[in-house]
Amino acid sequence: MSEPAHEVVAKVHREEWARIVASLTRRFGDLDIAEEAAAEAFAVAVERWPADGVPPNPGGWLTTTAGNKALDRVRREAKRGDKQKQAHMLDHQLSGPPDPTGAIEDERLRLVFTCAHPALAPEARIALTLRMVGGLTVAEIARAFLVQETTMAQRITRAKAKIKAAGIPYRVPEAADLPARLDGVLTVLYLVFNEGYLASSAEADPVRADLTGEAIRLTRLVAGLLPDEGEVAGLLALMLLIEARRPARVSASGELVTLDQQDRGAWDRTLVAEGHALVRARLASGRPPGRYQVLAAINAVHTDAPDARATDWSQVVALYDQLLLLDPSPVVVLNRAIAVAELDGAQVALALVDALAGDLDGYHAFHATRADLLRRLGRSPEARAAYDRAIGLAGNTAEAAYLTRRRDELAT
Template identity: 75%
Template sequence: MNLADVQEAITRAHQQEWARVVAALTRRFGDLDVAEEAAAEAFATAVERWPADGIPPNPGAWLTTTANRKAIDRIRRESKRDDKHKEAQMLYDNPAVPSVPLGAIDDDRLRLIFTCCHPALAMESRVALTLRMIGGLTVAEIARAFLVQESAMGQRITRAKAKIKAARIPYRVPSADDLSPRLSGVLAVLYLVFNEGYLATGPGTDPVRSDLTAEAIRLTRLIRALMPEDGEVAGLLALMLLIEARRDARISASGELVAIDEQDRGAWDAALIAEGHRLVRERLAAAAAGVAPGRYQILAAINAVHTSARDVRDTDWAQVVALYDQLVRIDASPIVVLNRAIAVAELDGPDVALTAVDRLEDTLAGYHAYHATRADLLRRLGRGRQARAAYDRAIELSGNTAEIAYLTRRRDQLAQTRAQPG
């Protein structure tokens, strides 16, 4: 057996089967801890055995069966056997219980997602649990991604699992009347993971963490497969794809952020853009049929407008502003208003935009993008001194190395312009 083939098979099985195995075990044993540990042991056993025994014809079934045995072993090992464990063991040992049908296993993954993203858990715990239980990332990998000690991340996950058990956070898809708010909670977790990858913070980190953006997209694809009818799931996936498509053009060779108007549009990923545009068109058709789009769908549509322009000068700014107007109606948060102003600058001029941006000072004075936007508008209005002060503040507040490099260059160019005679 070729070792490279086996490793590839294990990697593929890990990507495709991890969540399925954890979800099936959680259902059977009613305990996330048991499910997680047994799943990890099953994959460790695969690493040990597959090179010698060969790749099983159905890796997923092999892993689930092995994980089930590991879970039973653990329960038998533990002297303390509460009733639930006994019950689970009897269920497992009873040959009359039919194996779980495939469709229900898919439902189990969705149940697991809703459990991990439960609103009674802190946001950081939801993110960590989702990456561990659904994404299959190790505790060490998650700790690295969020720049915390592995022991601290381990504790965070352990505490969350303990709360799920003690407070009996249910393992099920919410009922129809709760589904919409609960699903938006799940999507918020995935968007947060994506954004941390897209604009990574911290002096020692890469400016773009493609491992995190890729994982967020993979998990959103999974939810899309499980809930193909939901517009916001499609919207979030489209949004991520259209942002991810510009990844390589967004950072220069010297590690500097490249603004969208300066990007090499030929370096955008055409396949991702095509997929994103397909999803946006699907949602536009639904909107035309009277289904009101949510925020992710509108954000995806805005990104579709940007990625439809072969040259920045071809951008349909009126359409972008119209979409932001629609977004403001459902989410009038200062950040949305700020982003709308950026589009307004292109349509109505930087002076109109600056008036709108200045009104946000009370709420956004501590936000780097507020100062970066002001700096750019002031620069375009020829107000160099004020622009410089705004760049300074933006640089101070930004945690992203590529953005700091970009803002610093812009600020220093300002100084050069000013130094020129005349």
């Protein structure tokens, strides 16, 4: 039985939105026009496909429709200055030769590097790429940066305005451009992976294997392009070791299963072995590790233990100490405190966590960590309040279900 038309539209939206928007942006030189034209094309599909049937090539149909919508808009604005000339040029471009691929064959990865333009501020660059290529919503991007949705929307708007005002071209990067854009590209791939591994929106599936799989695929391609870059290998190892645990991450009832409670026999041992091999290779290189390599080493310690009780927590804390030298962010301090709780007890860890209240009050994991530590200390009323705050901030339905159960198990 064929899929219902609305499900096909949703599926194609996930797979094709970023490609269409980025292609139109390069063609028309205007991100706003590209996004609006793509949105109009998908709206037409939602209206027509249930009645007319799904076309044989849905992605091609949407690309053509979006291109026509964008061209119509440019023509409508033809009275302004040289827009008429631009419209004629675009007429030819629609049937012209394909865009050059530069040093990168894969289209989606090429778009990631293209959007990582050094003329933009790093956060704006990353946010734009997540929106255009990762297909994430503004709300999802805001949660990734731990800022308000309105703040992120303003950043993206300002970045678009700078692109337009400065005439920054969406040029396909050459091989010499890749190293300078690598940090931003790796950040984008990591954030896309994180959104897939634990979706931040209640409207999305708790775990989005499409995003984690695509992030891993693209990171493998980057590793092939830049085989001597240790941070690429580190990020790939990190993704593999986290992805290996995905089969045990959510219970049959749809509740998050924490690392200490997961069935380790369900982990993908092939991915674990590959991740461990990458970590060992980086250690053997003798080069100072970067952030992703240290994160991968932490996950290697976790996945090396046959059960949670056998985890080498002193090694985990030592690695977090090393990570703090590279990334002294409140989130790293929070994660280190979780490990400290296993070594020095909940009271010591709680003092470390409480010191982060000013930085992480809007972060659900901060309140979830406090709630667990307070529960261990027998401070049930405070733990309940912390669980309530965490549940209110958690967008992931599986995580909210887990936190709700833990709260309801507290002694009254």
